[in-house]
Amino acid sequence: MIKIIQVRCNGLSKCLNEFTEAELEKYYKPTIMVRGQPKKNLPERLVISCRYCAEGKVIVTRKMIEEM
Numbered sequence: 001m002i003k004i005i006q007v008r009c010n011g012l013s014k015c016l017n018e019f020t021e022a023e024l025e026k027y028y029k030p031t032i033m034v035r036g037q038p039k040k041n042l043p044e045r046l047v048i049s050c051r052y053c054a055e056g057k058v059i060v061t062r063k064m065i066e067e068m
């Protein structure tokens, strides 16, 4: 099952943006290795330009990603 996160942008029109886990991974910092195990280096929050309007930004926090 594909996990999808829905976040509204902070622009006037509050557009609903949807991201799959794979799409969000493109924004992660490079995966780091901890004791030979790959570990996702999740940033505290991602700021992504809204897909639907020019002024809006979508804020995705680490907590939201972890709870997907």
Ligand SMILES: [Zn+2]
Pocket: 009, 010, 011, 013, 014, 015, 050, 051, 052, 053, 054, 056, 057
């Ligand atoms: Zn927007």
